[in-house]
Amino acid sequence: MIKKIGDNTIRFTLPPKIISGYAIVGPKEGQSPLAKYFDYILKNDAFNEKTYEKAERKMLEQAISGAIDKANLLATDIDILLSGDLLNQIISASFSARQIQTSFIGMFGACSTMTESLAVGACLIDGECANRVACATCSHFSTAERQFRFPLELGCQRPPTAQWTVTGAGCSIVSREGTGHNITHVTFGKVIDFGINDMNNMGAAMAPAAADTLKNLFKDTNTSPGDYDLIITGDLGKLGSEIMVDLMENYGYKMGENYADCGQMIFSNTQKSFMGGSGCGCSASVMNSYVLSKLDSGEYKKVILMSTGALVSTTSTQQGETIPGIAHAVIVEKGNK
Amino acid sequence: MDKNKINMAYSKFVENRLPKTKFFPSLLWAFLVGGLICCIGQGISDALVAIFPSLSKDNVQAYTLIILIFLASFLTGLGVYDRIGAFAGAGSIVPITGFSNSIASPAVEFKNEGLIFGLCVKMFSVAGPVIVTGIVSSMLVGLIYYIVGLL
Structure with a gap:
């Protein structure tokens, strides 16, 4: 039976479940009104790494393993990792996947990657192609600035319409079974x-x-x-x-x-x-x-x-x-x- | 409606909602900080004259610039200059300290990509256009000067 309803929506007959989620953010985000909800707040935005790219990757790795832990699972219980990020060739996602040895599908939807991977992950589960998937993404202020804008230390002004790239990562575990x-x-x-x-x-x-x-x-x-x-x-x-x-x-x-x-x-x-x-x-x-x-x-x-x-x-x-x-x-x- | 009309209408709609830059505070800060940098330069110059009375006027100028350039690069390395720039705007970009910052900041930023392909290649990524414009315009002025001299 086709699960598509209307022109763009998919309805699941046996809804896949989000069984756990993990969020990690940088120090600036850690001072936000939402601070108490985050699982982990970095003390410094380099996360004790030599480069910000490595810091971003480490955040993503921690988000993925943290979400797996919270669901009381092992990395081997995850069938597919769906992940992406903002950097060229989505290096944060693919380099993190190198650590977490599971099937990996790289996603790119710019900042829409979180729900993009959730949506694709849910489809994979509903289509009985996987039992559990991890959907994760990350971004880092300092890596995004150098790729899209100017060096961090350049003394220029931002226009009032500018936005501030969040240093943070998040991962959801979507599963066919379990509570969520x-x-x-x-x-x-x-x-x-x-x-x-x-x-x-x-x-x-x-x-x-x-x-x-x-x-x-x-x-x-x-x-x-x-x-x-x-x-x-x-x-x-x-x-x-x-x-x-x-x-x-x-x-x-x-x-x-x-x-x-x-x-x-x-x-x-x-x-x-x-x-x-x-x-x-x-x-x-x-x-x-x-x-x-x-x-x-x-x-x-x-x-x-x-x-x-x-x-x-x-x-x-x-x-x-x-x-x-x-x-x-x-x-x-x-x-x- | 065709696509162009929709886009035009949308651009207009967005434009009406754009938050405006507050001109008066921006101008005031740029004036104060820019002026302060110039005063510091004058102070350095006066101090040089007082300490080394034998220095020629040209040398005093050159040493003043070198000291200002050093100070701006130093503050860039400490991560202070971008904070000044965030509220001073043109006030800290236009003086020679801004030029120093525009060369030092990519150098700091890209040193992780290696000495040659990171630091050396990217060093002029922001200041490059300024240098090109400077050379091209001085060439044009020189040419005009030469032609006028011939007449």
Whole structure:
């Protein structure tokens, strides 16, 4: 039986379960209002490694092994690792997979990688191709800065629309059996480009893709924003969130109090993060800590997780190309955990 | 609606919502910090004249620049200069200290990629365009000067 409903959504007959999640963040994120939810906070952002790339990798490795430990499993119990990151050739993910000897599928969806890997992982389980998968991603402020922007010590100013790449990693273990929260539907997003070409305004570049995926999800599942306890986007930031809410209103859906954005939650207003956090690690760390624990406690019963990605490359931007965006959504319902 | 029109409408929509840079504080900080750097330069120059009265005017200028360049590179290495730049903006970029920072910062950043392909190659990644512009414009000025001299 085909599991696709509507144009873009997949409904699972036996919902795969998120049986555990682990989140690790850098020192700046560790001072955020969400600090108490994180599993581990780095004392220094180099994580006692020689390079920031190694630090990023080490965070991802710790997130994966931490999530496996929390589920009382061994690395050998994981059938497939789905992971990706922001660095060229997704080195953090593939080098971490070198440590964790399991089948590995490299994912790239820019900052949307968390829900992208969750969605693909859930499909693999529902399709009876795997029993347990690990879905993980990470980002590091200092590695992202050098790849996409300027050297760290350069004394230049950021425009007010800029966002701050989150130093963090997160991993969810999705399983066919066990106790956990159910992934009932996933909506894979389309690549949407409304012609934004400002690398310092990712929120505006991603907002149309986020609105499109969310609209498709509501249409396909015949639900509305009010049916969920939380609708959380990845890293649209303040400006991007506002734009998305407006676009949703144009589509006929009114977003209410239950809408939140990981990028806006992860830093407090006094932390000088401009429009808020961004990066794969942003949604990965918030979803695997804050959101899962609220589902555990029963405060949330039904949530939409939607990481958003700006598919940007420094080469394409310098050649004058615009920035396409993408967003993948996952509906998670509280299970008996 | 065709794609171009949608994109144009969206760009306009986004533009209206863009948070604006606060001009007055930005200008004030740039003025104060830029002015302060110049005052420090003048102070160094005066001190040199007082300590080494035999130095020629050209040498005083050269030593002042060298000291300012050293100080900016040193502060870059300590991780202080980028913090100054974050609020001073053009105030700390435009003086020669900013140029020093733009060369020292990629050198620090890329030293992990090795001495030659990291440090040496990337050293001019930010300052390169400034040097090219400087050479090209001085060449043009020289050419004009030469032609005017012939007349």
